[in-house]
Amino acid sequence: MVSWLGYGNSATVSIVLDDEETRTKVPVLLEDDGKEYQHLFYDGDNVSGKVVIKLKQEGKKLEHQGIKIEFLGQIEIYYDRGNHYEFVKLDKDLARPGDMTESCSFPFEFLKVVKQYESYTGRNVRLRYFLRVTISRRLVDIIHEKELMVHQLSSYPETNSSLKMEVGIEDCLHIEFEYNRSKYHLNDVIVGKIYFILVRIKIKHMELSIIKRETTGSGPNTYNENEQINRYEIMDGAPVRGESIPIRLFLSAYDLTPTMKDVNKKFSVRYYLNLVLVDEEDRRYFKQQEITLWRKSPLSLKPENRGVAALESPQKENSVS
Amino acid sequence: MTGTLAMESEQAKYLEAAKEVVKREAFNMQRCLDKGQLMDGLRHATEMLNELRTSILMPKSYYELYMMVTMELTHLTMYMSAEFIKENKIADLYELVQHAGNIIPRLYLLITVGVVYIKSKECSRKDILQDLVEMCRGVQHPLRGLFLRNFLLTSTRDVLPDVDETSADTGTVDDSIDFILLNFSEMNKLWVRMQHQGHSRDRTKREQERLELKILVGTNLERLSRLEGVTVSKYQNHVLPAILKQLINCKDSIAQEYLMDCIIQVFPDEFHLKTLDIFLDTCCQPQGAVNVRNILISKIGRLSNYAQADPSNIPEDIKLFEIFSGKVTQIIQSRTEMPPEDILALQSALIKLALNVYPSETGYVDQVLQNSFNIFEEDKSRAKGCSTELSRMLRVPVDHYQDILTILQLEHFTPLFSFLDHRIRKELCVYIMEHVIQTDTYIDSHDQVDLFLTMMTCLISDQPDQPKEPEDPEDFELQQSLVGRAVHQMTSSVPDQQFLILNMCKKHLLNGGDKRIQYTLPSLVFRAMELCRVYFELKEEDEKWEKKVCKILQYINSLLSALVKAEYWDLALRLFLQSALICDLMGIQTAETIAYEFVSRAFAIYEEEVSDSKAQLVAISLIIATFERTINFSEENHEPLRSQCLRASSKLLKKPDQCRAVSLCAHIYWSGKNRENEGSAMRETKRVLDSMKKAVRISNQCMEPSVQVQLFVELLNKYIYFLDNGCTDVTQAMISQLVGKIRDDMPGLEASEATNQIVQHFNSTLAYIKSKHGMSFPTS
Structure with missing residues (x-):
């Protein structure tokens, strides 16, 4: 899901995970009945990769107030659209305020991230994990998000009577x-x-x-x-x-x-x-x-x-x- | 009626629609499979199978639909066999088809895949079979369940293990047995359940439907019987007890009857032999509704044929008859409500068994008869209304033995007659009697005769239960003539024995009453005469023959007295005369007395009881003729008798009769014999001519010219007879006088057919005289 509503379209942002080729992908049904494959994570997995920022026009400089990446886990209640409850929020600064004159990438790493809940999309509620890159600018920030799927594994229950x-x-x-x-x-x-x-x-x-x-x-x-x-x-x-x-x-x-x-x-x-x-x-x-x-x-x-x-x-x- | 028709057309319409769907979905399935799209193929297969979920179709139409669907499923099987076995994906498929939401399509698919799974040998076939048969429990609807399980049975037909424990296969014949037995009992339960669903007013229809489906249940047993691994001991210890247990528990008569019969038909004879006890014990279970009759008869029939095919098939230690007989008795006793026709059908089957398998053991047949007798004797009401069946049963040994003597050995044969209706009893007697005559069997001892006639008592004498109104005279005459004929079958080659037989017959036949003896006694009289001749021929060897003959003659006398008493005058007269001839033949003193007695009795009848003039002439002619044939009368007895003949002749009422009778008497004087003459004729010429003259005189007195002339011609013939036979005193003058007389009167006769005959007779006579004696009588 690429959502980039940047003003001036000066750069595209993408997140590439380190183990993208090997990590399991699971199909996810979207609200519009489409289907998307998301990478699957478990509790405690590292989340690492790099953020790639491509300038639309090489040479034209991109001025920014800083670049950061966040790992977020949040619950959305549909009838309460305005309020998202974040139960996890980790962030990392990727770049100090300055100008970008050429496309570049920034590695990032969240180690042993606690993901205590399972991703869930229901009738009235959604629990989701995602990475969010924010390029802060004076007028409109450039924001890019990447959804991650989390499965919560259990071991065989100790008591399991009929x-x-x-x-x-x-x-x-x-x-x-x-x-x-x-x-x-x-x-x-x-x-x-x-x-x-x-x-x-x-x-x-x-x-x-x-x-x-x-x-x-x-x-x-x-x-x-x-x-x-x-x-x-x-x-x-x-x-x-x-x-x-x-x-x-x-x-x-x-x-x-x-x-x-x-x-x-x-x-x-x-x-x-x-x-x-x-x-x-x-x-x-x-x-x-x-x-x-x-x-x-x-x-x-x-x-x-x-x-x-x-x-x-x-x-x-x-x-x- | 219109309701049924409407329903039928409704059925046809619905069936057509369903078949249309099946055809379409089958086509789509096939197309998807051709393209390798299994999932879509399965979806269409499911759609097709959904048609089998219907509740609307009657068994017949459902069957049609089922056949069509299962035929299409074979395409799926073929596809999967080809595509999946090599890819080892069949286990996944086995799970996949179970995702179907509806149970009917799911289970049909599961079975289809399951069979391929078994063939792939990836998994223990025992486990798969067990799984399939268990999962089928989900269909509790009788019709749909029966067909589903039939599909299971037919689909797995070729993959059931049929090997013993020593084989390395995944599954043994025991697993197959358990599989089929479980399927069988579940199917039977469903089948029985049909009986208890719906309105009671539809019962007949429902039973009809059930009968249409019976073969589905029976196929299980048939499949079991085709397992080679089912040995006698497995059958005895496992298979049969399980089947029987199911049958008993289901408490349903249709199922019990059909499936018992199935068992009898599908399993081999030697199995039946080994399990006779347990099978029969089951039949004996006190479940009133079971039609034990057909089951047992079928079983008896089967083993009886087996034994007949080769007697060595039955081991010595298995006493077929005793076993069956015991059980049958037990069943009849325990089921007091058993209808008599069933009892008799069972007994008949036993008799057939005894006759076919143990032809030499008449005791067995008798035992059955005794049992039957005891049953009816104990409770006479049980015998009511079953005469026809009982009679049919009694005919079985009659037909089989072809020999009445063997039947007579059956002590309990005749007693059973008492349970027959009068009419049926009579028919049976006639049947047996005709049988005796047709087979030309001789009953050659007086004891057997006694038995036989006792058996035939309903023909021989009046019965307390016979109908009040008299019988059809024609039938009666036929029956009694039959008895008369049967007397001739009671023959011994030993004369003394024969006499005993005759006495025994007399004892029985005299009970017949006046209306019977006229048909029956003559036979006895002639048999007695025959015996006299036999003794006469044996007189050199048997010194007591005289005494014996006298006894027989007295015997005849007593028979004839009975006829006289019953006022059969004509018959008695003739038999007296016939008997007199036999007495006379014996040539002994006592016999002469009796002969005299007989002739005089004949005279007495003639004088006192014969009133019709024509009959009188016939009677006196007979008497004269008989007397003329005698040879051993002494002159002392001969003289009064011949005078009596002459006297009686001249006393006849009509002149022509007198004339003829008197002219007959002339023969006595001519060719009559007595002892003094020692066998030569009397030749009393004078008396001959006197009689003839007297006859001519009498004919002269006749008023009717044509009769007179006829008499003259007859007398002319007599004269010529005597002349021919050497009576020299007959002169030409006598003859020509008579010829002249005839010639004189002849022209006066009216022309008629009778006259023509007289003329012709006369002319022929003249021609004879001319040729023989050279006498001619020219017209003057």
């Missing part, structure tokens, strides 16, 4: 469902099963969907935005008592983020599994369970692991007896 619950409507429907974990990484597979203890309604089908709940604000100004990520049919037709229906849902199929709780006291993103039974009169019976999503280090996502995951038998792994 989710198991018996729910029902008295004398009408009793089911027991079980998901193999309560915490899933983003490429994980949800395996589970639904056991029908009592069925007196005529069920047409059953779905398992993921709901993302984005919460912004606090106190009376709390605002919840629910988004259904998918519609995944897990059963067709009406089961009878004693049937057990397998569940296997591949999370990698969807665009998900880790669960974020109270990020900088500004917002949260939570995920729920919603089990929905639809009867022949199209009445919907549902039960939501929160699950925690976390991001696993890409290094440990080996392909063969996925192969095994694909074959995890829901019946075998979680026998309810």
Whole structure:
């Protein structure tokens, strides 16, 4: 994203990262449905590179009050456009005030930068990291920004019990469902099963969907935005008592983020599994369970692991007896 | 009716639309695959498979659609087999297709990819198979589930492991068995569930639909049977118990009946032999609804054929009959509500088994009959309304043995007759009797005769349960004639035995009442006469023959007395005369007395009971003719009898009758024999001529000229007969006098057909006399 609204168009600014060729890029959906690839950083990664300033016309001098580069992390609440909450702000001076007579580049380096949150673009809120170069001038500064993507990695959670619950409507429907974990990484597979203890309604089908709940604000100004990520049919037709229906849902199929709780006291993103039974009169019976999503280090996502995951038998792994 | 039609056209319309979509999406899929665009290809495949999510189509139409879709899926399979196996990407694909949001397309795709995955040998096929069959649980809709699982079964047809544990393959035949058994039981559950959905008023329609789908369930069993690795012991210990358990638990009669039959049909005979007990025990489970009848009959039939093909197929230690018989009895006893036709069908099957497999063991058949008898005897109500079936069952051994003697050995055959309706019982008796006659079987001991006639009792005598109104006379006559014919099948080559047989017949047949004996007793009388002749021929060898003959003659007498008592005069008269001839033939004192008695009885009947003049002439002619044939009367008895003939003849009412009878008497004097003559004719010429003269005199008294002339011509013939036979006292004068008389009267006759015949007869006679005796009688 090149945003340079300079007056006089006397110079172009670009930021070249040191490891640009080797660093992973991830696709990012833009607000205008476009797609952009951004470089991916993790917490503690150095951010280094050089700022290249090219004069439009060689020889014509560029007068400035100083050049600096900032590393910024900020949260934007959309309904509060004016206020950006910066939770990280590092800056470095690249040049003292003076004149530039030829194009030149300035190396920079932010060592072991703390990036405690994950980049996030939601319905009402955005958390983003970027580098900003500012060439201060008397009238209008020349500003150049570069977006960086940050992923927050977690390690395997210490406790990760299965989710198991018996729910029902008295004398009408009793089911027991079980998901193999309560915490899933983003490429994980949800395996589970639904056991029908009592069925007196005529069920047409059953779905398992993921709901993302984005919460912004606090106190009376709390605002919840629910988004259904998918519609995944897990059963067709009406089961009878004693049937057990397998569940296997591949999370990698969807665009998900880790669960974020109270990020900088500004917002949260939570995920729920919603089990929905639809009867022949199209009445919907549902039960939501929160699950925690976390991001696993890409290094440990080996392909063969996925192969095994694909074959995890829901019946075998979680026998309810 | 119109509702059905409307529904059908609605179905057709919907099916057409769905097929249209399938065709289009299949085309697009193919095009994308051709370009190597797998993701787009899968998207179109999903769209195509979405058509199978419909709830509108009836099984038949759904099947059509299913066939079309699965055919198109083979293109996908082929593409993936070619493209992915070499790139090792099939595992990714296996995950990828599971991202589909709808379960029906997802599972069809998963199965399609799964099969390719198995073929790629990248992953344990056991695991993949298990995964597929488990994931299919997600479809609980009976129709869609059945087809999906059928797709699973047919798709994996060629990749099921069929090797034992020693092989290094990833999966053994046991895995295949578990796979199919699970698929089978899930399919069966779905199939049974169809029965319990929807309104009860649609029950018939629903059952119809279920029957249309049965083959989908049965295919599982068929596939199991084609696994080479399923050995007898695996079948016995694992496969069959699992199938049976599912059948029992499902508590559904349609499923039980069809699948039991499936088991019987698809697995080999030796498997059935080994598992007879467990299979039959299952049949015995107290589940009233199961139509155990067809299942058992089918099973019995199958093993019976197997045994028949080669008796050594059945090991010595497996007593087929005992096993089946025991179970059948047990089932019948435990199910008191079992309809009698089912009971009988089962028993019939057992009888067939016994007959086919153990032809020499009549005891087996009898045992079945006894069981049947006991069942009905215990609860007579069970026998109601099943006469036809029972009769059919009883015909089985009759047809099979082709020999009534074997049937008679079956102690419990006849007792079962008591459970038949009168009409059916009679039909069966007629059937058996005709059978005996057709096969020309001889019943050659009096005990067997006793048994046979007891069996036939409903033809032999009146029955307490017979209908009040009399039977159709024609039918009755046919039946009784049949009995008469059957008497001739009761024959022993040993005369003494034959006499016992005759006595036994008499004992039974005399119970028949007046209306039957006229048909049945004559046969016995003739059989008795025949026996007399036999003894007569044996007189040199059997010193007691006289006594025996007398006994037979008394036997005949008692039969004839019965006929007299029943007032069958004509029949009795003829039989008396016939019997008298036999008595006479014996040439012994006692026989003569009896012969005299017989002739006199005939006379008595003639005098007292024959009133019609024509009948009288016939009767007296018979008496005279019979008497003329006798040879052993003493003069003491001969004299009164011949006088009686003459007397009776002249006492006839009509002159022509008198004339003819008297002229017949002349023969007695001419060729009659008595003991004193020692076999030579009497030749009492004077008495002959006296009789003839008397006859001429009587004919002179006839008023009707044409009758008179006819009588003269007849008498002329008699004269010539005597002349021919050496009666020298017949003179030419006598003849010419008669000829003259005829010639005188002839012209006075009215011209008619009768007259012509007389003239012709006369002319022929004259021509004969001329040629034979050289006498001519020129017209004066």
